[in-house]
Amino acid sequence: MNPPRRLEESFSFNRQTLEYIHHAAEQGLYEIRGLGAKRHLPTFDDLVFLTASASRYPLEGYREKCATKTVLGSRHAKQPVELEIPITIAGMSFGALSANSKESLGRAATEMGTSTTTGDGGMTPEERRASKVLVYQCLPSRYGFNPDDVRRADAIEIVIGQGAKPGGGGMLLGQKISPRVAQMRTLPEGIDQRSACRHPDWTGPDDLTIKILELR
Structure with missing residues (x-):
């Protein structure tokens, strides 16, 4: 049995990260896989709403209510999207998620008074029926992009990049x-x-303007 490797100290990575890198190199682990995030991410418990800092203090708390209603498109849209809370469900593709999962997200969003988003791969009938407010994504891949579904959506979201992997495209495993x-x-x-x-x-802001007008 080989003795455990002694890890050198590093100012860039802690010991846990170094151990993972060595383990991945030895075992041939693939980075793109369904094991969730590899670093600590904020949760809802980390959110702090300082409403009084964003506006004047209420004169009488029992008379002035704190509302979470959010309106999207109030300046230019003929039919603005109204949400009960300022938190939405981001796009996750049909394929990465099953049809049942997409339907469940739509039901949950409707129950909470917010919107859900189609993601890559197009819109499923189950998702549309379950979602009171459904946002249709226009992605670089155009997978599943259907003009008829665009008309059935409540809003359109143009995807410029993915926060999970900025500068890189996505991949859906063959399985x-x-x-x-x-x-x-x-x-x-x-x-x-x-x-x-x-x-x-499109290659720049001018082309994006043309695409927005085209989608409208």
């Missing part, structure tokens, strides 16, 4: 490409599907 997912994306079954990180039909 998740079921016949239904493949049909919606017009791609072969069982093959890894990569999503582009840039939109194919």
